[in-house]
Amino acid sequence: MIDLRFPTTLFAMMLIADAAEAGRATVSSTELATKLDNNPSFVRSLVAPLVRDGLLTSVRGRSGGLGLARPASDITLREIYRAAVADKRIWDQRDEMPHVDDVTTNACRYFESLTDEIEDTVVATLGSKTLSDSLADLKSLPPVAA
Structure with a gap:
């Protein structure tokens, strides 16, 4: 199964960075959930590590929401990736293989x-790309034909 935490988290961060560029300090979890085609409780669990790691701020209450803790130009995609996936590796390996020859023993x-x-x-x-650069790259893509 493909792990979608990083791309989904990056998408959320881009939405928050885009809002910040437009002068909005915070974005609600409900708004993010709508744009991510999910529910607000999922969004809150998705962004919790980003708040913990100092990439986002969280303001509670009716006019609260999620905002960037630092400028988008100071946040690398590596930081977002590490917060999103923690210590999970890109691929897991098969440890249960029987050791019957050189290949299976060393695989x-x-x-x-x-x-x-x-x-x-x-x-x-990912460490060489910032959230700001990535958002600019995303916005420079040609429109999708209808």
């Missing part, structure tokens, strides 16, 4: 090494 170690290399590359790439 798990090889796959772990390969996954580490891929994860390092992904995290490095």
